Amino acid sequence: xxxxxxxxxxxxxxxxxxxxxxxxxxxxxxxxxxxxxxxxxxxxxxxxxxxxxxxxxxxxxxxxxxxxxxxxxxxxxxxxxxxxxxxxxxxxxxxxxxxxxxxxxxxxxxxxxxxxxxxxxxxxxxxxxxxxxxxxxxxxxxxxxxxxxxxxxxxxxxxxx
Amino acid sequence: xxxxxxxxxxxxxxxxxxxxxxxxxxxxxxxxxxxxxxxxxxxxxxxxxxxxxxxxxxxxxxxxxxxxxxxxxxxxxxxxxxxxxxxxxxxxxxxxxxxxxxxxxxxxxxxxxxxxxxxx
Numbered sequence: 001x002x003x004x005x006x007x008x009x010x011x012x013x014x015x016x017x018x019x020x021x022x023x024x025x026x027x028x029x030x031x032x033x034x035x036x037x038x039x040x041x042x043x044x045x046x047x048x049x050x051x052x053x054x055x056x057x058x059x060x061x062x063x064x065x066x067x068x069x070x071x072x073x074x075x076x077x078x079x080x081x082x083x084x085x086x087x088x089x090x091x092x093x094x095x096x097x098x099x100x101x102x103x104x105x106x107x108x109x110x111x112x113x114x115x116x117x118x119x120x121x122x123x124x125x126x127x128x129x130x131x132x133x134x135x136x137x138x139x140x141x142x143x144x145x146x147x148x149x150x151x152x153x154x155x156x157x158x159x160x161x
Numbered sequence: 162x163x164x165x166x167x168x169x170x171x172x173x174x175x176x177x178x179x180x181x182x183x184x185x186x187x188x189x190x191x192x193x194x195x196x197x198x199x200x201x202x203x204x205x206x207x208x209x210x211x212x213x214x215x216x217x218x219x220x221x222x223x224x225x226x227x228x229x230x231x232x233x234x235x236x237x238x239x240x241x242x243x244x245x246x247x248x249x250x251x252x253x254x255x256x257x258x259x260x261x262x263x264x265x266x267x268x269x270x271x272x273x274x275x276x277x278x279x280x281x
Contacts, residue, residue: 075261
């Protein structure tokens, strides 16, 4: 791994952390646990589009670790990791099919991130009742994923790093 | 590119359709009878929705539960995100208030056969 590669990792990870912090400042309009914009996914979507699957996975994992250490606790780490891991796998699979653009990949990522989080929440809280949040999380995942996908598409086309 | 956008569009359509179907499958029922409190998956208390009360759940990590007018709400808490407070009031069987940081769930249970099911 050369210096350029390492500095790219560092740059994108720092950007992801900044976006996570920025998002924590935004008021969440919704009252559903797990509903979020997922600004940091912009970085992962960018890495998937412009770099490799391995790069995207590495940045995503380091980002989850650092954000949880900085802003969260053991439980928020579990939610984030489950969401990030599931979302990454789904995005990779969708990208591999070649049938979806960055928009579809990002939408699937947003939705599966929410599903991963709600699954961990059900396990931690020991209740299946949370499943009734799923429809709201699907819709919000589609909305957030669309926004991030459109932004990610523009960024991936124009930004040279 | 056009073909990929078609894929995106279909994906979004399928997800939204799934959300609509699941909404009807998991829709909460009629007015409930009990507010059941669980922490870490263990039931710690249950309060009849027919009796108005305000109670603090927990110690250092607290959520204040208020029951009034056959509905439950969390009116104060020291968790980070306050999702529980923003959830507002819940009254229907199957609805729940969740506080992820405190691993707390307050869910509404029981149909019409509440403690004062025929009153008021």
